[in-house]
Amino acid sequence: MKLLFLACLSPKTGNHTTAERIRSHIESAGHTCELRDAAAFQSPAEVAHLISRHPPFEGALAIHLHRAGSLLLDIQVPFGVIFGGTDINEDVKVEQKRVVMEQVLLKARFAVAFTDQLKEEAEFFLLSQSSKIYVQPQGIQTEVSEKFHWAEFLRSSGVMGEHVDELHVFLLVCGLRRVKDPLYLVEMFSEWHRENPLNVLVVIGPREFVHQSQRLLSEHDLRDRLVRNGKLYVEEHHCLKRERETYRRLVDSLLRA
Structure with a gap:
C-alpha cells in the first residue's frame, strides 16, 4: 500500500x-x-x-x-x-x-x-x-551511542570545570517554545548552582524540581526505585x-x- x-x-x-x-x-x-x-x-x-x-x-x-x-x-x-x-x-x-x-x-x-x-x-x-x-x-526507544562522550558533550554545552564526570546533571528533554517554556525556574536553579557548582541544569521542570532533585541525590533507595519504576512504566505504557x-x-x- x-x-x-x-x-x-x-x-x-x-x-x-x-x-x-x-x-x-x-x-x-x-x-x-x-x-x-x-x-x-x-x-x-x-x-x-x-x-x-x-x-x-x-x-x-x-x-x-x-x-x-x-x-x-x-x-x-x-x-x-x-x-x-x-x-x-x-x-x-x-x-x-x-x-x-x-x-x-x-x-x-x-x-x-x-x-x-x-x-x-x-x-x-x-x-x-x-x-x-x-x-x-x-x-x-533508547539506544546506546558508542561515539557519544558525556564529558565532551558537557564541555561543548558550556559546562566548564576539571571534574565534569562528578557533576549532578539534571536533564529534561524538550524544546524551548513559548507554549512549553521550560525556563521559568532558571533563577531558582542558578541560586542552587552557586551554592553547589556540581549541580548543573540542562533543562528544567516544575516548581518543586529543585527540592525533589535534592532529595533524589540524598536518598539512594529513592533514586534506585525511581529508575526501576520509570523503566517499568515505559515498558507498560510506551x-x-x-x-x-x-x-x-x-x-x-x-x-x-
Whole structure:
C-alpha cells in the first residue's frame, strides 16, 4: 500500500520525531509511506492533486486534525488522523477551526489519541466519534551511542570545570517554545548552582524540581526505585512493539475501505 503521511515537520520537535517513528512502523509492515511537511501545501486541492498522481496513493495519514488533517478533506482515498496536543488545547477554542476538525473526524476512517484524557476531551469538544478513536501512547526507544562522550558533550554545552564526570546533571528533554517554556525556574536553579557548582541544569521542570532533585541525590533507595519504576512504566505504557502493532493494524484497515 502506498500511503501519504502529512505532519508538521519543524526540526527537533516532537511531531517530527513521532512522525518518523510511525513511518518506520508502517514501512516495516511492507507498505510505502511518503512523509511530507503539511506546511508545504496551501490547500486541500494541492494534496488531492498529489494523491491522484501516477502511481496514485492508496491512503493517507495525518498528525494534527486542523494543521494537517484539514488538507485531506478533498481526497478520494481513505485516511486516518492522529490528534496533536494543539488540536484539543488550542484549536478547539476557535469556532472556525473546530468546525473543520469535526469534518476531518467525520471523514476519517480512524483517529488516534495518545492518552485516555485526550480521547475524552476530543469526544467532549468535538462530535462524538468514540468508536473510531483509539488510544495508543507514544512508544519510547533508547539506544546506546558508542561515539557519544558525556564529558565532551558537557564541555561543548558550556559546562566548564576539571571534574565534569562528578557533576549532578539534571536533564529534561524538550524544546524551548513559548507554549512549553521550560525556563521559568532558571533563577531558582542558578541560586542552587552557586551554592553547589556540581549541580548543573540542562533543562528544567516544575516548581518543586529543585527540592525533589535534592532529595533524589540524598536518598539512594529513592533514586534506585525511581529508575526501576520509570523503566517499568515505559515498558507498560510506551511499548514500542505495541505502538508498531497498532499502526500496522490501523493502516491495514484503510485497505478494507
